[in-house]
Amino acid sequence: MNIGSAARAAGLPVKTVRYYADIGLVEAPDRTQTGYRRYDEAAVRKLAFVRRARDFGFSIEECRELLSLYEDKSRSSADVRAIAAAHLEEIEEKQRQLAALRDELAHLVTACRGDDRPDCPILDRLS
Amino acid sequence: MNIGSAARAAGLPVKTVRYYADIGLVEAPDRTQTGYRRYDEAAVRKLAFVRRARDFGFSIEECRELLSLYEDKSRSSADVRAIAAAHLEEIEEKQRQLAALRDELAHLVTACRGDDRPDCPILDRLS
DNA sequence: CCTTGACTCTCCAGCTACAGGAAAGATTAG
DNA sequence: CTAATCTTTCCTGTAGCTGGAGAGTCAAGG
Numbered sequence: 632m633n634i635g636s637a638a639r640a641a642g643l644p645v646k647t648v649r650y651y652a653d654i655g656l657v658e659a660p661d662r663t664q665t666g667y668r669r670y671d672e673a674a675v676r677k678l679a680f681v682r683r684a685r686d687f688g689f690s691i692e693e694c695r696e697l698l699s700l701y702e703d704k705s706r707s708s709a710d711v712r713a714i715a716a717a718h719l720e721e722i723e724e725k726q727r728q729l730a731a732l733r734d735e736l737a738h739l740v741t742a743c744r745g746d747d748r749p750d751c752p753i754l755d756r757l758s
Numbered sequence: 759m760n761i762g763s764a765a766r767a768a769g770l771p772v773k774t775v776r777y778y779a780d781i782g783l784v785e786a787p788d789r790t791q792t793g794y795r796r797y798d799e800a801a802v803r804k805l806a807f808v809r810r811a812r813d814f815g816f817s818i819e820e821c822r823e824l825l826s827l828y829e830d831k832s833r834s835s836a837d838v839r840a841i842a843a844a845h846l847e848e849i850e851e852k853q854r855q856l857a858a859l860r861d862e863l864a865h866l867v868t869a870c871r872g873d874d875r876p877d878c879p880i881l882d883r884l885s
Numbered sequence: 886c887c888t889t890g891a892c893t894c895t896c897c898a899g900c901t902a903c904a905g906g907a908a909a910g911a912t913t914a915g
Numbered sequence: 916c917t918a919a920t921c922t923t924t925c926c927t928g929t930a931g932c933t934g935g936a937g938a939g940t941c942a943a944g945g
Contacts, residue, residue: 633912635921645922650903665911667922676885683884688859691902701881708878712870715880719867722860729856732815733849740846743839751835753842754828758807762892772893773933781931792940794893818931 634659637670641678648678656695657681677701689718761786764797768805775805783822784808804828816845 638645651657652668657677659668670678680701684694696714700706742752765772778784779795784804786795797805807828811821820841827838869879 633921634923644904646904647902649923654902663911665922666924667911680885685902687863687884697881697884701885706876706878707874708870708876708880709872709874711878711880712867712872715863715867715870719860719863722856722863726853726856726860729849729853733846733853736814736842736846736849740839740842743835743842745836745839751838753835753838754824756810758803758810758828760893771933774931776894777932790940792893793895794940812931 632670632675634668634670637668637675637678640675641682643678643682651678651681654691656691656698687718688722689714693718759797759802761795761797764795764802764805767802768809770805770809778805778808781818783818783825814845815849816841820845 632640634645634648638648641648643651648657649668652659657674659670660674661669661671663669677698680698681694684697685691689697693714697711700711700714739753739756759767761772761775765775768775770778775784776795779786784801786797787801788796788798790796804825807825808821811824812818816824823841824838827841866880866883871877
């Protein structure tokens with residue numbers, strides 16, 4: 632399986648697959664004599680795994696850890712849970728910040744008349 | 759006022775102030791004979807303005823627009839409101855995505871026993 | 886007057902997670 | 916055989932800074 636088919640199967644751009652190989656996240660298990668990367672089923676599964684983890688907002692480094700746990704048959708679910716729980720914490724913190732931001736901004740937008748006069752509570756608040 | 763004092767007054771790192779000058783966002787109004795940037799009150803106010811706008815999550819380009827509106831005495835509040843409203847939309851969209859993500863992840867973390875056995879719904883979901 | 890320490894300058898590199906493109910070689914369809 | 920498609924490596928750029936090197940500047944203390 633060439634990189635193009637592997638990428639399609641995993642739902643990733645070719646560039647990204649090559650990038651993951653470069654950084655040693657998911658390397659092609661083999662090369663053809665002419666240097667083409669050859670991917671097998673297992674590698675494609677790993678790529679898809681990473682894609683989903685990235686969709687969940689896991690960083691590349693977190694993906695690396697999850698991947699090694701994914702491959703480790705003797706892993707404990709506690710290890711995986713720890714990573715996911717930490718990530719959940721980050722997300723919730725981000726949510727809190729975003730909510731505070733939104734509320735303040737929404738308040739400003741409401742307060743601003745939005746006409747052709749220069750009075751603007753938004754700018755007032757920023758200065 | 760040297761860059762250090764200006765940065766302190768505006769609540770920004772010196773590096774950032776220099777960066778803003780480099781990209782033409784807020785330039786020092788003057789230089790000493792030996793090349794030191796000299797900031798005045800107005801420039802510091804602009805720096806502080808940008809810092810707050812950045813705290814609100816406005817991009818540098820958005821800051822640039824806001825700044826020019828901030829300086830333009832004949833601006834209309836509608837222009838400012840348009841930028842803020844568009845930004846609010848983005849934030850709300852991000853909030854929706856983050857909420858969906860959080861719910862799914864929280865569900866997985868709850869479902870995972872987190873013991874020393876390898877069964878892990880989190881990994882199952884990712885693969 | 887000299888030294889020391891704090892400050893500033895420019896330039897260069899690196900961070901995340903890729904994306905875009907160039908130039909060259911490989912493969913496949915017709 | 917040719918044209919189109921695919922793949923390779925390498926280089927550059929993105930946003931918004933941050934850190935460091937090496938050199939020059941300034942103010943205070945002895």
